[in-house]
Amino acid sequence: MGIYSTVTEAVTEATGLSPTAFFTILAMMVVVYKIVCGMFLGPEDFRQKPQKEPIQIGDITESELRAYDGSDPKKPLLIAIKGQIYDVSSSKVFYGRGGAYSMFTGRDASRALAMLSFKPEDLTGNLEGL
Secondary structure, X not given: OHHHXXXXXXXXXXXXXXXXXXXXXXXXXXXXXXXXXXXXXXXXXXXXXXXXXXXXXXXOOHHHHHHHOOOXXXXXXXXXXXXXXXXXXXHHHHHOOOOOOHHHOOOEOHHHHHHOOOOHHHOOOOOOOO
């Protein structure tokens, strides 16, 4: 009991608080510190995942690209912009069936995206006249 009484006396003398209040405040400070630190990203969160080699329009025809429009849930959602094909499967809410941008999937939507247009006639890869 010698250490316990020495610590309680030292805490009371140094802080003016009872040992119970001191250790309660200390525990609360640790909890708040952990919560606040958990709100921020660490350097390891910024490491980029290795990118796959992008698929070009020449590697896949436009008719083959149409099969990746979300009609088959087993296939990824693909969109082409300026001849380069992108996998937008991670944004199924936007590009999947019924999504706001679902009309762009399975197509080269370069012109429509450049013009910020949702008109079906603008769903083409032709950028002439912009």
